[in-house]
Each structure stands twice: as C-alpha cells, then as structure tokens.
Amino acid sequence: MGPLLALASAVVYGVADVWGGLLSRRAGFASVALAGQLGGLALTLLAAPFVPAADPAVPDLAWGALSGVGTGLGMVFLYRGLSRGSMSVVVPVSAVNGLALPVLAGVVLLGDRPSPLAWLGVATAVPALWLVSRDRAGGGAGTSAATADALVAGLGIGVQYLALAQAGAEAGIWPVVTGRCAAVLAILPLLRTASRPDAENGRGLPPRLMPSAALTGGLAALALILYLLATRSQLVAVAVVLSSLYPAIPVILGVTLLGERLRRAQAAGLAGVVAAIALLTAG
Template sequence: MIALLLALGSSLAYGCADFLGGLGARKAHVLRTVMVAAPASLAFELLMWPVLGASFAPSALGWGAASGVASAAAFALLYKTLAIGPMNVLSPMTALVSAALPVAVGLAQGDRLGLAGLLGLPLALVAVVLVSAGHGAGSSRPSRGALLMALGAGAAIALQLVCLHQAPSDSGVAPLIVGRAVSSAVTLAAAATLRGRLGPEKPAYAVSAAAGVLDSLANLLFLLAVRDGDLAVVAVITALYPAGTVLLARSVLAERIHKGQLVGLGTAAVAVSLLALT
C-alpha cells in the first residue's frame, strides 16, 4: 500500500510538472524553460541529500548516469514527436510504451501478481491511453517517422524508470543527483548549440522552476515506490500522470475534458483500486 501511494504521488507530481512546463513553454522556447527548470530540479535533489542520504557507489553512478541520458533523449524525442503530430495519436502511443516496457521488465524480473493485479494492470494501460488521447482521434494518420519517434520517446521514458529501479536500494538519492546532472548537461549543451534559434523571449521563471522541482519530486517518489513495491505495478500507476495534467487544465485553464478522457479517469480509478488489493 505504501508503494501504491508513493506511485500515485509520483503520477500526480509528473502531471503537475508537465502542466507547468507546458505553461512555461508558451511564453518562451521550451529549451529556455528547461534552462530554468534543470538547476531548480538539481537544487531540490541536493536538498534531499542530507535527508535521505546518498551513496555514490559505481553501480549508483552508472545507473544514475544511464537514467540521465535516457531522460535527455526522452525530452528531445517527445517534443519532436508532438511537434510533428498528430498529438492525439502519438501522445497515447508514447504513454503506453512508457508504461508497458517497465511492466514487462518487472514481470521478467520476478514480480508476481494476484488475480486483482492481473486484472488491474491491463485496465491501467487502457486508462493511460484514454486519458492521454486528445480530441478527434483518427482524424489524421501519422507518418512512419513520427510513429517511430513516438515509440522511441516512450522507450526512452521507460528506460529512465527502469534504470532508476536498477540502482542499488541503499544508494539514497545518488542516482537522481547523477541522472539530473547528466540530463541537465546534455540539455544545456543543446540549448547552447541552438542559442541562435531560441528567440529573445524570457521564460516564466517561477513557473519553470516549479515544474523542475515537481519533476524531481516525481522521480524521488517513483524511486522510493519501486524500492518498496513491484516495478510492474509502480510503473503503470506512475504512467497515469496525464490524468493530473488533464484535471489541472480543466480547473485552471477551463479546458474541456472529452468523453474518452472521462472514461479513462474512471478506468484509472478502477485499476488503482484493483492494484491496491495486490
């Protein structure tokens, strides 16, 4: 039950981070937003060091660095995918892959589920797709390149989560600190390379920083969850993060929730209830 609650917290934090990051990216180039979010994220994780400890053993360094590279790749692929579109097809596909691959890894590594879990997992995967889908699905067909990029983005997100799970359980927040340092360095290097294309607009500093802190909080809660529970269950609950984004968009921006997303939210509630029984 503790792992379930931590995973739900991680999902909510990811959803809030994506919402705030999207707001920040409306005011300036997304890389300018990341240039504010990245140091805020790293600062939060460094503050957690005295609280939760950190052991920088070689395995923690290796898996943390790998998660950072995967995180940077996920960021680049995801935004390129959504820029190509159509979002209403590619976004659910990315979310589904990011959930399904860690589930497969967890089951392959020995996660064992009861009947409730076996029913809850596929329901949760369906909920991920429904909640993250937009209006008018099927209105246009994505290109083969866009499909491959969406699969790559989902795989990179999944790889980040799997790498964090593989880090030693006694390493504290070391994998997060290393991963964030690596992903920040890669992203900031990209921003420096593309500085001529970033435009003069200044980012929303407070919103961007809050997005970075929430993203780090989500990573931390996920890490604590997989140390206490099964990767298969934790990953699929964490992947429900679009629900948080959708609900925030509804309450803050008055965006409409369409019928498919409402069905997805209900399906997610049923799935989480079943997984709580495992």
Template sequence: MIALLLALGSSLAYGCADFLGGLGARKAHVLRTVLVAAPASLLVELLVWPVLGASFSAGALGWGAASGVASAAAFVLLYRTLAIGPMNVLSPVTALVSAALPVAVGLLEGEHLGTAGLVGLPLALAAVVLVSAGHGAGSARPSRTALLLAFGAGSAIALQLVFLHQAPADSGVAPLITGRAISSAVTLAAAALLRRRLGSERPAYALSATAGVLDSLANLLFLLAARSGDLTVVAVITALYPAGTVLLARGVLAERVHRGQLLGLGAAALAVSLLALT
C-alpha cells in the same frame, strides 16, 4: 499501500510537469526550456540529499548516469512533443509506451501479481489507451512527426525508470543526483552545439523551472515507490500521469476531452483501486 501512494504522487507530479514543460516549450526553443528545467531539478535533489542521504557507489553512479542520458532525451522529446500538441492525445501515447518496458522488466525479474493485480494491471494499461484513443468531432489530430516524437519520449522515459530501479536500494538519492547532473551536462552541450538554431526567444522561466522541480519530485517519488513495491505495479500507476495532463489541458487550454477519454479516467480509477489490493 505505501508504494501505491508514492506512485500516485509521482504520477500527479509527472502530469503537472509535462503540462508546464509543454507550455514552456511553446514560447521558446525546447532546449532553452530544458536548460532551465534540468538545473531546477538538480537543485531539488541536492536539497533532499541531507535528508535522504546518498551513497555514490559504482552501481549508483553507473545506473544514475544511464538514467541521466535517458532523462535528457526524455526532456527534449517530451517537451517538443507536447509543444506540437495536442497534449490530450500525445501525452497518453507517451505514457503507454513508457509503461510497457518497466512492466516487462518487472515480470522478467519474477514479480508476481494476485488476482486483483492480474485484473488491475491490464485495466490500467487499457485506461491509458482509452485516454489517448478516439478524436471525436472537432478534435485535433496529431501529425506523424508528433506521434514519432511521442513514441521516442515514451521509450526514453521507460529506460530512465528502469535504470533508476536497477540502482542499489541503499544508494539514497545518489542515482537521482548523478542522473540529473549528467542530463544537465548533456543538455548544455547540445545547446552549445545548436546555439545558432535556438532563436532569440526567451524561455518561460517560471513555467520551465516549476516543470523541472515537479519532474524531480516525480522521480524521487517513483524511486521510493519502486524500492518499496513491485516495479510492475509502480510503473503502471506512474504511467497514469496523462490523466493530470489531460485535465489541465482541458481546463487551461480548452482542449477537448473525448467521451472515451473520460471512460479511460474512470477505468484508471478502478485499476488503481484493484492494484491497491495486491
């Protein structure tokens, strides 16, 4: 139950972070947004270091660095994806892709599900599909480029989560700090190389920084959830984060929520209830 609650918190934080990051990327080049978000995330992880501790072993540094590279790619691809829009379609597509690899890794590592979990797991995946499926009259259709970016972002997120899960359980927040430091360095290097293409628009500092803080919180909650529960369940619950993004996009941007998406939200709630019984 603790792992489930942590995963739900991670899902909520990811959904809010993606929404704010996507909005920020609409106001300036995506790299400018990430240059604000990534350091803000690192600051949060440094602040929790004294509380949760950190052991910078070879395993923590290696897996943390790998997660950092994946995180940098995820930041750029995801915020660019959501900047193109529509958020209420692309975010769920990204989430579905991001759930597949961690679930496969968990099953290959020998994790087993009870009867409720065997029903809840595919139902949760179906919920993500339903939230993203169908456009309905008057709804915006994503471009091929946007869909490719969404698949790329989902793959990067999946790798980041798997790499974090592989880090030693006694390493504290060391993998997060290492990963965020690496992702910030990679982003800074990319921005330096592409500085002439970044334009003159200033990023939405408050939106971008808040997105970074929420993303850091989501990573922390996921790491704690994965250490106290099965990766298979935790990854799927975390992948339900589009529910928050979809609802925020509906309330703030007036993006249309299709009837199938509402059905998906209901299926997600039922899936979480079933997975809580595992």
C-alpha cells in the same frame, strides 16, 4: 505506502509535464528541457542530505546516471513533440511506450511476479491512458513527426524508470542527483542542434520564462524521488504503472479548475484509471 508514493509521483509528474509542454510552445523545446533539468538538479542537491543514506555505491550512482540520460532524451523529444503536435497524440503514445518497457523488463529480466489482480490492472491501465488523453479530433491533428517524437520520448521515459529502480535503498536519493547531472549532459549536444537559426523551433528561452522552466524541472525531479521511494516497497512493474497514470492529470485539472466538459471517451478513460489503481493496489 508504495502505491501512495507512486500515485503522488503521477500527480506531480502530470503537472510538470503539462507545464513544460506549454512552455515549449513559447520557447525552444531543448532550452526548456535544459532549464528544467538544472532546476531539478538544484532541488535534488538541496534535498539529498536530508534523506538517510549510507555511502552510495558506484553502481547505484551509475544506474542513476543511466536514468538521467533517459530523462534528458525523453524530455527533449517529448517537448519537441508537444511543440509541433497534438497533446492527445504525444502524451498517450509516450506514456504507453514508457510504461511498456519497464513492465516487460521487470517481469522478464528482474523476476517481478505481479498477482493476477495486478496484471488485470496493467491491462486496464493501457487503454485507459489512451482514452483519457484523447481530444475531439481523435488524435488526427498530430503529425507523423510528433508521433515519432512521442515514441522516442517513451523509450527515454522507460529507461528513466527502469534504471532508477535498480539503485539500492542505501544510496538515498543520490542516484536522482547523478541523474540530473547526466540529463544536463545529454541535452547539451541536442541544444546546440536545436538552437541553430535553421532548426525547427530554434528559439531560445527568454529570461522571464527561466524560473518557470526551472520550477517545472524541480517538480519532475520530485516526482522521480517519489517514484524511487515507491520502488523500494513495491514491485517495479506496479510502481511504473501507477506512476505512469499522469496523463489523467491534465484532464482532471481542466474539468475541476478550467470548467472544461468531460467527454465520454475521457470519462471512460478516467473510470479505467480508477479501476486500474484499485486493482494494482489490491494486487
């Protein structure tokens, strides 16, 4: 069940990521991120009472809050990178960077011991994620600033995954709720800076786009809930890798729904994703 939950998290997160990135090109990236986290908070508040939980301990909620800080910072920098750079640069850099931190911490600090097959799956997933997100320009359209944004976003995403995995099962999904609160608080100072008239992409969020941005955040919160449940029946290192396969989703959606052609690099990347999933689930 753990691998299936992690894969479901990747699918939902991939849809939310692309949706939020597209919105950030039409409105202020920080405003989109804030509205998304508020939408995620609403969803988790509605869902939390229906998930069995004992009295959540303070450390569990604290881990959730730390995860939310990573989420808030990660989404702001991810959306800023997508608003001014190529998705083929921002998405794979943030995904691979966000994958590396939890996997290394899981092995070095938490005592995770993936099997040889799982290690092979990790090694396969990293280049596969890069290939599946490449465009015809080979990433040349991305600016150095967008790449820097992607690196910071990846660190935030890594903290999000690693911290949330430390919350105990008895806390239910209340750590995700506290995480959405912390994410909102983390974004607010950045919102003031990003909304200045002289700031890059200093636009706000038009009222007509607010429901869409909130729904995007709701999907991202659902992805985190699925990931949290996956970590309770799966090694953190494996759950993170499977959940981090979300860059494949934009390519799959483009081919199946928009009639886009699949290029050789993307086909090789998707084949690598499939191989990584098989190795990780078998390990």
